[in-house]
Amino acid sequence: MSLSLDLLRTFLEVYRTGSITAAAQTLGLSQPAVTAQVKTLEAALDRPLFDRLPRGVAPTAAADELARRVAGSLDALDAVVDAELPSEQAVHLGGPAEFVCEQVIPLLAPLVRDGLRLRTTFGLSDGLLADLAAGRLDLVVSTIRPRVRGVQAEPAYDEEFLLVASPEVAARADLAAMPLISYAEDLPIVRRYWRTVFGRRPAMAAQVVIPDLRGVLNAVRAGMGVSVLPAYLCGTDLAAGRLVTLAEPELAPINTGYLAVRSGGLARAPVARVHAHLLAALRAAPPY
16 A cells, blocks of 8 residues: 555654644645545554544554654655755754854854855744744754653753842942842743742842843943843853852852754754754853
8 A cells, every 4th residue: 555655744744743733834734634634644544543632632553653664764755855955945943042142153153154044033942842843943942941742852051140240239239239130020030040049039029121131231231230141141241340240159050951853853954964063062162
């Protein structure tokens, strides 16, 4: 019995994303078309491949076996097609704006000079990982460990967080009286620092909220108040004396970042190249 490659590709996309909707978006098809193709394949095989859930689908044992048998061959075939059409194959990379702009983009310069076509998307990790699973992105630099079906990730870097202020602000007030500058109203980075270093939640609210850590850095540098920032972002200012640290904990808060890719995504040669290059470069860099 021969099966259409289109049916198998649609099946594999549904299998990897766990969603008819996500697979349809990735494949550029309507949801009814994807549903019809899955039903056609199920009829041809005379067995159910997915159990329908309130949200998404769950693979049956038959689906697990079929995916195991066809995924490698389909991915290899797609890689051959990609190799024949290199000019059309941009790599779509997502991540936090600050880290990508400050750290990742410079690392990719050699690949761009060698012909890499790159597209970037910024946002929070949860949304970016959902876009990765749905096929809208090829790679994601994630500040959280991905727990999304169809996505695999490897630890890529560690970033250290520091409590900082300008020398003028640090000299004239105690910590409790200093205006707090935050990335968001709920103080995500500040809360983690306070729990790790001081063993409690911060009692103060943010006086200034700027949803970009580079803006927070500029506000602290200008003397608006204090904040918690990643060391990679404020290291130059600390070395130049424009900022000072307000605490020297024995164990500074560290966050591990991950490089995530869709299952099967490394079959595309440009994606595999960027993935390998970034992992090596990020892991070779000094810890932040």
